[in-house]
Amino acid sequence: MSRLQGEIVDRERAIELLPGNRVTLLQNGEAYFTALEAAIDRAVHEIYLETYIYKNDSTGLRIGAALQRAARRGVKAHLLLDGFGSQDLPRSVTDELLAAGVAVAWFRKKISPWTFKRKRLRRLHRKIAVVDRDIAFVGGINIADDMNTADPAPFRYDYTVAVAGPLVQVICLSARRLWSLVAWTTFRTGTVREGGLAAAPSAVGTMQAGFLVRDNFRHRRDIEDAYLRAIEQAKFEVIIANAYFLPGIQFRHALIDAVGRGVRVTLLVQGRVEYLLQHYATRALYGNLLDAGVEIQEYHESFMHAKVAVIDERWATVGSSNLDPFSLLLSREANVVVDNEEFAGTLKQSLQEEIEKGAQQISKENWHHQPAPLRLLNWLSYGFMRLLMGISGYADGYGPAGLRGRHRDRPDI
Known part of the structure; x- marks a missing residue:
C-alpha cells in the first residue's frame, strides 16, 4: 500500500485505490471522441454511455452512428441521457438509435417546468463510457460539437481520462447499477444482473486509481x-x-x-x-x-x-x-x-x-x-x-x- 493509499481517506470511508491500471489523460473533445469512437467500434459484448448533454450535431451523429454500428453487430449498447441537459435532442435521433437496437433511457425526463419539486433539481451530470469492461472513460466532456472543434468558436477546455485495468470493473458496475435503476423506474424492467460481470481485468499498468x-x-x-x-x-x-x-x-x-x-x-x-x-x-x-x-x-x-x-x-x-x-x-x-x-x-x-x-x-x-x-x-x-x-x-x-x-x-x- 502506498503512502497516499493509506493516508488519503475521506471522513467516512477509504478511497479504494486499485493497483495495476493505465490511466491516460485526454484533453478536449477531439481527443476524447476519437478514442471513444474507436473503442465503440472494437466493442464485442456491451457498451454503457452516460452523458448530461447530447447534441444533434456532428459529434452526436458521429457517436450515434458508432453506437448503431455496434448494436447491429450484436453488441448490447446502452445510452443514458439526462432529461434536462439533453432536453433539446430531437425524438427522431433517439428513435433512430432505438431502431438500430441501441437501448436509450432518460434520467428524470418528464417533470413539468411548472411543477416545483426538489427532485427535478437532481440531474445526471456524470460523463462515463464503459466498453466491454476493457476500457472506461470518465471526465467532464459532453457529446457536443463545442467540445470538439476550434472552428468557428474556440473549443472548450476540458479533460477526460481513459482507464484500462482492474478499475474498469468498478466503473462498469456503477454504470450497470444506474442503468438498472433508471430502467426499472422508467419501464419497470430492464435490470441487469450484477452476477453477469466477468472477472476483473488483469493489471495492464502500474498506476493506482x-x-x-x-x-x-x-x-x-x-x-x-x-x-x-x-x-x-x-x-x-x-x-x-x-x-x-x-x-x-x-x-x-x-x-x-x-x-x-x-x-x-x-x-x-x-x-x-x-x-x-x-x-x-x-x-x-x-x-x-x-x-x-x-x-x-x-x-x-x-x-x-x-x-x-x-x-x-x-x-x-x-x-x-x-x-x-x-x-x-x-x-x-x-x-x-x-x-x-x-x-x-x-x-x-x-x-x-x-x-x-x-x-x-x-x-x-x-x-x-x-x-x-x-x-x-x-x-x-x-x-x-x-x-x-x-x-x-x-x-x-x-x-x-x-x-x-x-x-x-x-x-x-
Whole structure:
C-alpha cells in the first residue's frame, strides 16, 4: 500500500485505490471522441454511455452512428441521457438509435417546468463510457460539437481520462447499477444482473486509481471529502482547475489553511462570462482567498469546462464534479482519483501550459480597487445564489458550517 493509499481517506470511508491500471489523460473533445469512437467500434459484448448533454450535431451523429454500428453487430449498447441537459435532442435521433437496437433511457425526463419539486433539481451530470469492461472513460466532456472543434468558436477546455485495468470493473458496475435503476423506474424492467460481470481485468499498468461518485443516498459527500482530505494533507502544492467554482466555507477554509502551512495554492477558474449569475457569485469569493495568499487565475482562451486537480505532484483527480452547489449537493457525479507521479506530472504540465497561454492572474491590489458597482454586482449575485439554494431547500447544507448537510429523505435516483 502506498503512502497516499493509506493516508488519503475521506471522513467516512477509504478511497479504494486499485493497483495495476493505465490511466491516460485526454484533453478536449477531439481527443476524447476519437478514442471513444474507436473503442465503440472494437466493442464485442456491451457498451454503457452516460452523458448530461447530447447534441444533434456532428459529434452526436458521429457517436450515434458508432453506437448503431455496434448494436447491429450484436453488441448490447446502452445510452443514458439526462432529461434536462439533453432536453433539446430531437425524438427522431433517439428513435433512430432505438431502431438500430441501441437501448436509450432518460434520467428524470418528464417533470413539468411548472411543477416545483426538489427532485427535478437532481440531474445526471456524470460523463462515463464503459466498453466491454476493457476500457472506461470518465471526465467532464459532453457529446457536443463545442467540445470538439476550434472552428468557428474556440473549443472548450476540458479533460477526460481513459482507464484500462482492474478499475474498469468498478466503473462498469456503477454504470450497470444506474442503468438498472433508471430502467426499472422508467419501464419497470430492464435490470441487469450484477452476477453477469466477468472477472476483473488483469493489471495492464502500474498506476493506482480509484473511482468516486456522488449520488443522493450513500455517497453524497465522497468526492468533496476526497478533495478536502487531500488538501488538508498537502505539503507544498495544490492546483485546482474548476469551471464553476462556488464551494462552501469549509472548502474555502481548507484552501486558506493550506496557504497558512506554506502550501502554494493555485485556482484556475472560468474567466469568460458563460452563466452571468454564477460567474459574478464566484467573484464574490475572491477577496478573502486573495488576502490569504491563494493565487487565482482566470481562463480566457476559450470557455473552460475542466474539473481537475493536482496535489503535491502525485494525487490527481479528473471528472465531472464542479465545486459548486449543483455538483456538491444535487447531481450525480463521477471522478477518477489517481495516485501516480507520472500521471499527476502530465496533468500538471497541461494545466501550466494552459495558464501560461490562456489565463490572467488576478492581483490582490487590483482586485481591492475595482469599482464599487462591480463589487456590488458580485455580492448581489452571491446573495441571490444563496437565496436560490434556500428556496430549493438545500441551503442547510451550504451555510456557515460548510457543506455538511445530510438530507434524511429516502434513497433517490
